[in-house]
Amino acid sequence: MYTLPDLPYAFDALEPYLDQETMMIHHDKHHQAYLDKLNVALEKYPELHSQPIEQLLKDLQSVPSEIKQAVINHGGGYYNHNLFWQILRPVSRLSKPGQQDNLPEGEVANLITKKWGYGKFKEEFSQLAVGHFGSGWAWLVSDQAGELQIMTTANQDCPLSRGLVPLLTLDVWEHAYYLKYQNRRAEFVENFWPLVNWQKVEELYQEGK
Ligand code: MN
Numbered sequence: 001m002y003t004l005p006d007l008p009y010a011f012d013a014l015e016p017y018l019d020q021e022t023m024m025i026h027h028d029k030h031h032q033a034y035l036d037k038l039n040v041a042l043e044k045y046p047e048l049h050s051q052p053i054e055q056l057l058k059d060l061q062s063v064p065s066e067i068k069q070a071v072i073n074h075g076g077g078y079y080n081h082n083l084f085w086q087i088l089r090p091v092s093r094l095s096k097p098g099q100q101d102n103l104p105e106g107e108v109a110n111l112i113t114k115k116w117g118y119g120k121f122k123e124e125f126s127q128l129a130v131g132h133f134g135s136g137w138a139w140l141v142s143d144q145a146g147e148l149q150i151m152t153t154a155n156q157d158c159p160l161s162r163g164l165v166p167l168l169t170l171d172v173w174e175h176a177y178y179l180k181y182q183n184r185r186a187e188f189v190e191n192f193w194p195l196v197n198w199q200k201v202e203e204l205y206q207e208g209k
Contacts, residue, residue, distance in 0.1 A: 041067045076158040102198065138150070140166075
């Protein structure tokens, strides 16, 4: 049985960038629904059900065809949201006096600087997130050569299924922003940057090496 992790902060901790009501519905209703459907799909497959969700998404070939799409949709939805909550953090925790920008840390910072420069990276990621047609996610991932890539996936598709290591992600489903931003996805994306937990992104990079 997979379970719903609590948010690592209060529902209102991301205000004013992300509002409390959106966070409550997103976590308690949407994320919970992916989890419930994933558990139902795996009921008849205890040997798969006992594996970490990351393992199933990495090795979809080992998932029977009867439940493969359910694992892609609901397993992806479950994992992607688990990650999304972790790579966000309350603004108040990191802001230092005089520090305006929330900047990458550690080795990830060096890699971003080398490949794009932070400004260009942010611009390219934002453009992909805003321009992604329909529901999906924008990602910063590390590939098998350890190189960073920016990409989007449709629906709940997960980069783990393509042999990539997810480091940073942004949910661009309308349910992630519609209550506060309505159709203004670009404004939502802009307000994502102060919330990024770069310390966690660096941890994920180190773990994925
Ligand atoms: Mn979502």
